[in-house]
Amino acid sequence: MAAEDLLRAVRLRPKAELHLHLEGAVRPATLVRLARRAGSPLFPDVASVRARRRFEGLAGFLSLYRDVCRLLREPADFGLLARDLTARLRSERIVYAEVYVSPAIVERLGLEWGAVRDAVESAFAAHERGGAGRIRVLLDAVRHFGPDAAHRVLDLHARHPWPRAVGFGLGGDELSLPARDFASVYRRLAQLGLAPVVHAGEAGGPGSVAEALRWLKPRRIAHGVAAAADRGLVRTLARAGVALDVCLTSNEATGTWPLATHPVLDLLRSGVTVTLATDDPGLFGTTLSGEYRKLSRLGATRGELAAVLRAGFRAGFAPSRHHPPATSASAAARTRS
Numbered sequence: 105m106a107a108e109d110l111l112r113a114v115r116l117r118p119k120a121e122l123h124l125h126l127e128g129a130v131r132p133a134t135l136v137r138l139a140r141r142a143g144s145p146l147f148p149d150v151a152s153v154r155a156r157r158r159f160e161g162l163a164g165f166l167s168l169y170r171d172v173c174r175l176l177r178e179p180a181d182f183g184l185l186a187r188d189l190t191a192r193l194r195s196e197r198i199v200y201a202e203v204y205v206s207p208a209i210v211e212r213l214g215l216e217w218g219a220v221r222d223a224v225e226s227a228f229a230a231h232e233r234g235g236a237g238r239i240r241v242l243l244d245a246v247r248h249f250g251p252d253a254a255h256r257v258l259d260l261h262a263r264h265p266w267p268r269a270v271g272f273g274l275g276g277d278e279l280s281l282p283a284r285d286f287a288s289v290y291r292r293l294a295q296l297g298l299a300p301v302v303h304a305g306e307a308g309g310p311g312s313v314a315e316a317l318r319w320l321k322p323r324r325i326a327h328g329v330a331a332a333a334d335r336g337l338v339r340t341l342a343r344a345g346v347a348l349d350v351c352l353t354s355n356e357a358t359g360t361w362p363l364a365t366h367p368v369l370d371l372l373r374s375g376v377t378v379t380l381a382t383d384d385p386g387l388f389g390t391t392l393s394g395e396y397r398k399l400s401r402l403g404a405t406r407g408e409l410a411a412v413l414r415a416g417f418r419a420g421f422a423p424s425r426h427h428p429p430a431t432s433a434s435a436a437a438r439t440r441s
């Protein structure tokens with residue numbers, strides 16, 4: 105199968121995505137609408153949103169993210185974001201997704217979590233009723249807000265559990281606080297039925313990944329690519345089966361990992377489980393199929409592309425009923441890799 109045919113097959117077949125933030129999935133048109141309603145001069149038109157995609161490093165991206173969040177003034181706005189996200193899942197044939205939803209951001213905005221959760225739940229439930237696939241939630245805390253704010257995220261969930269939530273993660277500025285500061289937060293997860301995930305190895309080095317493994321015991325790591333610089337750490341990740349949810353366009357855009365020197369293939373060939381994801385598709389202007397195209401351009405074989413596709417389902421926390429049927433891509437992988 106020629107590379108183009110294979111990528112076409114990827115676009116058409118059912119996929120899973122495990123690293124996707126609710127706010128970052130906003131469509132440019134929605135952002136313009138939210139800005140207009142908020143009386144903000146930030147995003148007067150779609151072209152201005154696209155212009156903001158050229159930011160300065162990770163700090164520039166986090167500043168854009170903050171600008172987006174400031175436009176969210178009421179719970180229904182989160183419903184808008186959720187509908188943007190589900191429309192994207194349908195158009196991309198993503199039949200299983202784990203979405204980061206951040207009660208910590210909602211708290212910062214001064215909105216009521218229960219109302220926000222209901223607005224998001226309503227959009228996600230409608231998506232599932234339509235038969236386009238399943239969505240699960242990863243409750244997200246923000247690292248630079250500190251461990252107390254992270255505990256409050258779990259307190260909210262303990263008081264009113266959201267059945268759709270299957271995991272808990274830590275995003276935000278990786279360099280702000282060490283993972284060990286959150287060990288007491290992560291110790292609560294098993295009791296709450298939440299699987300541990302964490303953002304690490306994006307702006308931080310391999311030490312940040314090692315520290316996260318030691319103190320937080322994640323089942324998956326968002327990004328994690330910095331681990332490639334430490335062979336012992338790579339072996340540990342492979343042996344323990346801790347998957348890395350890798351986002352090539354995101355790494356490129358924030359300047360953390362230029363595509364030309366990205367270690368994703370090295371990690372894959374060292375036996376680490378890798379899934380591909382978009383992180384913030386609305387803000388980076390990317391698609392999941394586009395991420396597979398980039399992996400192919402880096403030199404991934406068809407067997408490797410198929411392995412990553414399968415990993416998207418296998419590394420999910422609740423994917424069983426949506427395991428994809430064998431396709432020519434995965435059949436080719438089995439016979440030729």
Ligand SMILES: [Zn+2]
Nearest residue numbers: 275303326383
């Ligand atoms: Zn992320």
